[in-house]
Structures are given as structure tokens and as C-alpha cells.
Amino acid sequence: MSAPQSYRRILSAGLWSNNQSLVALLGLCPLLATTTSATNGLGMGLATTAVITCSNGTVSLVRHLVRPEIRIPVFVLVIASFVTLVELIMQAFFYDLYQVLGLFIALIVVNCIIIGRAEAFASKNRLDRALLDGFAVGLGATLVLTTLGGLRELVGQGTLFHQADLLLGDWAKVLSLSLGKDFQGALIAILPPGAFIGLGLMIALKNLFDQRAKRRAAAQVVVAAPTTVTAT
């Protein structure tokens, strides 16, 4: 990396401009499989964020020690260990949540966002930047997971944040929303096709936002400096 990125850029890249789920399309396996509800998505996202931050930090710390030819196996080791630790800690201290998410936690290992960040960012940057990058990327993924989960849950079941109290404690019951028992959901949203369709819509929406922003920026340039625009 030639010039170290500013904290601001790392944050905005992780959350939006280089969002790993919407732009790089990495980590789709857990993304598509676990987002049947907003609560599941949020829980999975938070667990992923924890793992990715820890693994980025560790990889950054040992980046001068690890020789290039063994870096991938070392990354895999680090990530697998952290996932196991998260799973154990969850079972010990958040057992209710573990019962909801337990099956999916092991899936974090195969989330290529994590090894992607280890390889592309953490192994080339200082500890503080690596930690921030892990956190930002994790948060970006959490946003996508929660939104997609909420979308599928709302369309498919007519609820939102159902059972969120298992994840966040009793206060979260106020988050739960229901469209009523008579709501006939579109089942397809909950089934696997719903995940693909929902993700496609989210990507399209993001591109739309970006295009709008670009056009607006271009228009401002035209107003501010018409000569340069006509010249090009």
C-alpha cells in the first residue's frame, strides 16, 4: 500500500463504497443462508464483525513475522481459531442466542470477506488501521445482513425483529413489529430465491444511489467551473 488510507476513508470504504457484500459480493454463503429474519442477520453480522476485527488485528500484528509462502495457512488458522472461540464463548455466556444462531456460527469460517481483508488489508497495514478496517467491513456486512433479513422477514412472514429479545435482551421486545396474524406472507421471500432476489434489489438500489450522487457531483462541477468541463 503506497500511502496509508485515512481513518475516514477506511470507514466509508467498509460501510459503503467498497461494501464487501454489495460491491465485492464476498461472503455470500452466510449472507444468503442466514438472513431469514432481521434478528438472525443482525446476530450473524455482529458475530462476523467480532471475528473479522480480531483476525485483522492478529494478522496485522504478525505481518512481519509471517513469510509470504505460509501466510494463507496462517490466516486460515487464525480465523478458524477465532470462530471456535466465539462459538465457545457464545455457548457459555449467551446460550439463548446460541440456540438461535448456533448452526450458522461455524459458517463464519467460510466467509471469504474475512480472509479477503486479512490478505488485502491487514497484512499490509498498522494495527490501528487493521482493527478499524475489520470493524468497518464487519459493520458494513452487518448492515446488509440485517436489511436483507428484515426485508425477507417482512415480506415473507409479516414480522420484523421477531425474537430480537433473544439477541439483545428484554428491551428489544419494543423493536418487534408484526403486521398481524392475518398477514399472508409471500413465502418465496423466506425461501432461498428470496435471498437472491432481495440481494439483487439491494445491489441495484446501491448502484442507483451512487449514480445519482455522481451525477449531482458532476452537475456541481459544471456550475462551479464550466470552462474545465467544456474543455474536456
Next chain:
Amino acid sequence: MRTKLVSLLLSGGLLGAFAVISVSLVAITHDSVEARIADNQYLAMKRKLDTILPTEQVNNDPLQDRLQVSARQLLGADFTQVYRARHDGSPVAVVLEPVVPDGYAGPIKLLVSVLRDGTLGGVRVVSHHETPGLGDKIEESKSDWVLGFTGKSLTNPPLEKWAVRRDGGEFDQFTGATITPRSVVKAVRDTLLYVQQQGEALYAPREDQAGGPTSGGQG
């Protein structure tokens, strides 16, 4: 050649060192939280049992007073756990963990409590792979269908009515999902049949279980 060998050994040693560190970290954590996890599992199971047992009459720990039986045809698995609930030693209820072998998408694990008089204390689904939105209405958190079993017995409704409505029985099916409720109803009925067949043998103290229900099963 020499430098290559040195670099090879160095890489290998480094990788090995990483493996040792990660594995010990995991092992230490596992060791320190193992007891806590076992406690959690025990408490979760106990809480589940308490919802389908007449707790005010039970003063033993059914989870400690357990028995393993084998009746594949009625209970769906090679081995099934039976938890016995007692009051001062006299039988109150048994809780079985039958498996529904013919769910729509794989086996469904149940928890069925049968009171001493043969009525159901309650049924809960422990795990399943049914379709979200359709078959998963057997879960207590999704619909109260499964609560409808409470208080039923082999005479209420009569045996031939132990089926979903579509098959001429007494139990509701779900729109779009008949297979799941049908197989659950059948499994609960079979569990009741098994308990009726075994009678008091299921409550026998563990010492004289050698030739008891384990070999009894479904002949």
C-alpha cells in the same frame, strides 16, 4: 540449496508454532467454559421440561432420573431417552424424546410428556428442518398448533381420529403443509401407544432395567 532448506524449515517451524498457539488457545478456552456450557444445556432442557410437566406435583429431577429405551418402530430412533418425573418416588409423568422419521425435510425431534393417566402433558419440537413459513408452524414460537396436544390421550380423540383433518382426523393441518403435521400427529400417537404398552415398566427404578423396556420395545 542450503538457503532453500533453511527457509523451508523456517516456514514449516513458523506454521507449526502458529498451529500450537491457536490450538492451545482454543483448548484453554474450551476447558474453562466447558462446565458453564454443560450447565446451560442442563438449564435449557430443564426449562423446556418444566413447560410440559405438572411442576407443582414433581419433586425429583427428571433429568437425573432417566432411562434409555429402544423401540425404533414407535419412537423413531434406535435409542430414546425417557425422563421420569415423580412425587416422593411415586410416578407422575414420563417425558420421551421421540424422533419423527418422516418429516418433509428430514427427521423432527420432539419432546413428549405423558402423564400417568395416559394424557399428554404437552408436546414440544426440539429440532427440525421443515420449510420456513410452512412446516415450521410446528414450533411453539411460530404458532400454537403444538399446544393443541396438551390434555389429549388415546381415548380423546379416539385412536382412529388421531390424524390431520384431511385424513379424517381431529388435528388441523397447515395451508400448504400437510406432511409435517401428519407425521408429527402420527409420532405423538405412537409415543402414547408405546407408553401405554410399557405401563409401569417405564417408571421402574433404574437398577432392574436390564431386561425391562430396553428389550421390550415393539415386538
